[in-house]
């Protein structure tokens with residue numbers, strides 16, 4: 364049985380639609396795939412409708428959190444998507460985008476840049492306004508030569524002069540909310556140092572004591588020594604150890620099913636979850 368518990372679709376920053384993703388998962392020989400878009404469950408319905416026979420979908424999301432100033436991601440599986448507490452937290456993260464863009468534009472104006480919201484919204488072309496659009500506006504105004512020159516400490520880089528922090532959830536609160544919604548939490552790529560700062564093992568122990576269910580061990584951003592260390596840590600703390608591709612489609616390097624989760628670990632996840640059940644594929648006959 365081949366199980367991949369971490370993938371992204373166009374519902375967040377992946378390049379495959381949810382339907383393409385489940386078809387790709389079946390073609391890659393997977394038996395079970397989890398759809399875990401960033402801070403949203405928007406792709407689930409399309410994935411369920413398109414789910415091929417022989418493939419089971421685990422519904423989930425990857426929730427953006429911050430712990431002691433370090434950005435961390437929590438995978439949440441099989442929670443009730445309508446549970447109000449968790450829903451409110453996901454909306455807080457998502458709805459933060461527009462006010463945050465306004466605040467960055469205000470900071471740029473304070474720095475003497477004649478940028479306007481209308482100009483940036485025009486560049487976004489009706490899409491949701493983000494930092495790359497503000498960067499393009501700075502290029503258009505001749506403030507910087509290129510978009511990458513805008514992502515510097517002088518302008519829009521994390522911690523830069525015109526940067527505004529994202530709303531990110533407290534992982535302890537997320538563990539509590541996911542549990543209250545009947546779901547299971549797994550700390551995604553906890554030692555992926557190339558993505559930025561990581562948290563110490565003591566923080567993982569604190570999260571485990573607060574009810575964290577598992578850690579993602581087998582992941583492309585963990586080298587073999589790191590995986591061995593994390594397997595040991597999971598054993599020590601009584602955490603489940605998962606493996607997954609963190610597939611994003613064509614613009615990232617990991618293929619569906621490149622890393623997988625042990626069937627026994629998967630069995631334990633579904634035993635613990637009470638908010639939703641895995642969905643077996645009906646081959647497009649659902650609702651017919």
Ligand SMILES: [Zn+2]
Nearest residue numbers: 425436551552
């Ligand atoms: Zn992540």
Ligand SMILES: [Zn+2]
Nearest residue numbers: 369371425609
């Ligand atoms: Zn991810």
